[in-house]
Amino acid sequence: MKKTYRKILFFVFMLYAPLNLAAGEFLNTVMHLNFLYMYGVSTWGDITTYEHNNFAIKDPDNGMRNARPDHKDNAFGFFMDITPFRAFLLGNEDNAIKLGFRFSYKFHSVGQTVQLENKSYKSDLMNFQAFMGGIVLYYAPTVEPAVVSKNYNSSKGLTFFVMYGQLQGGEISAFPVWKKTDPDTYPLAVSSTKIKGNKFDIGFGGEVSICGSVSLGLNIYYSLITYTMNDKIYSRVGRNSTLNEVGLELFIGIPIQYF
Numbered sequence: 001m002k003k004t005y006r007k008i009l010f011f012v013f014m015l016y017a018p019l020n021l022a023a024g025e026f027l028n029t030v031m032h033l034n035f036l037y038m039y040g041v042s043t044w045g046d047i048t049t050y051e052h053n054n055f056a057i058k059d060p061d062n063g064m065r066n067a068r069p070d071h072k073d074n075a076f077g078f079f080m081d082i083t084p085f086r087a088f089l090l091g092n093e094d095n096a097i098k099l100g101f102r103f104s105y106k107f108h109s110v111g112q113t114v115q116l117e118n119k120s121y122k123s124d125l126m127n128f129q130a131f132m133g134g135i136v137l138y139y140a141p142t143v144e145p146a147v148v149s150k151n152y153n154s155s156k157g158l159t160f161f162v163m164y165g166q167l168q169g170g171e172i173s174a175f176p177v178w179k180k181t182d183p184d185t186y187p188l189a190v191s192s193t194k195i196k197g198n199k200f201d202i203g204f205g206g207e208v209s210i211c212g213s214v215s216l217g218l219n220i221y222y223s224l225i226t227y228t229m230n231d232k233i234y235s236r237v238g239r240n241s242t243l244n245e246v247g248l249e250l251f252i253g254i255p256i257q258y259f
Contacts, residue, residue: 027140032081034253040073045243067116079104081136098138102161106130114177123176130199132165156208163201170195174233197227219249
């Protein structure tokens with residue numbers, strides 16, 4: 001794992017070293033380096049659906065009704081767009097597109113939450129890291145001639161992307177909140193197990209340049225995660241499982257270009 005981190009850092013450094021920061025630029029960059037926070041607004045899959053439908057804790061403050069678990073994914077990390085090709089002007093040179101490659105590394109934590117006795121109990125159901133790569137398409141809705149070159153600039157734009165990658169360092173636990181709040185009735189199961197698998201993302205986003213050389217943006221995307229557990233967590237769920245989610249990703253980035 002340490003060798004992987006070193007390779008990524010070295011790759012980023014070699015790309016960054018000969019470049020200069022751009023001011024208010026979207027089209028002419030050769031690289032975007034972005035730092036992100038992601039929240040899964042909707043998460044569903046084999047394990048999460050099974051837990052929600054089959055496990056519950058009696059809530060004495062709510063007429064002994066079943067308190068069922070909900071699941072959300074939180075992630076942080078970075079993604080890097082490499083866009084060495086020139087933009088293609090469209091129509092009457094009032095908008096443009098540009099192709100590139102996107103790479104990302106994220107640390108994911110799928111949390112489990114139960115509302116019990118007017119309190120919110122939380123714990124981590126699943127943790128994993130995802131290293132991904134794919135294609136990104138830049139679309140600039142408005143363009144204007146650059147002042148110091150023959151290129152065209154745009155201070156805002158949309159991106160469309162498709163990515164694929166592998167899970168690393170993954171682990172999943174069997175109903176962690178239940179074990180904390182009601183251990184006497186917790187069913188026998190493997191407490192935790194390692195996982196490995198793949199992740200597929202497809203989505204779109206938008207960003208705008210602020211403060212000259214910094215951009216802010218938002219990505220919306222769908223993810224399909226397929227993974228295999230070393231051991232079964234629950235007897236009714238096999239070792240092969242899936243996790244689906246719709247995520248919102250906020251990021252702050254540095255566009256970089258040759259002058």
